Amino acid sequence: MTRLLLAPFLRWAGRLRHPTLFKLTAVLFAISVLWPFDPIPLIDEIVLGLATLLLANWKDRGGAPPVRR
Numbered sequence: 001m002t003r004l005l006l007a008p009f010l011r012w013a014g015r016l017r018h019p020t021l022f023k024l025t026a027v028l029f030a031i032s033v034l035w036p037f038d039p040i041p042l043i044d045e046i047v048l049g050l051a052t053l054l055l056a057n058w059k060d061r062g063g064a065p066p067v068r069r
Contacts (some may be wrong), residue, residue: 006042010049018057025050 013021025047032043040046 006045006049009046010053013050014053016053018054021050021054021057025054 013024016024028040028043028047028050031040032038032047038044
């Protein structure tokens, strides 16, 4: 049941880029932490899914070039 509810949302969120995805994750995390009750059903699972997408899209920008052997 959870998969049916979260899959379309996470598919949509998977198309977002870093700044927007980060802001969405931060807002939902703040709502989850600041309100003692669950205002949005399954908000914890949504935040975990968005954090996973955020880490998957995280790139090392401006880092050292890879070492060739």
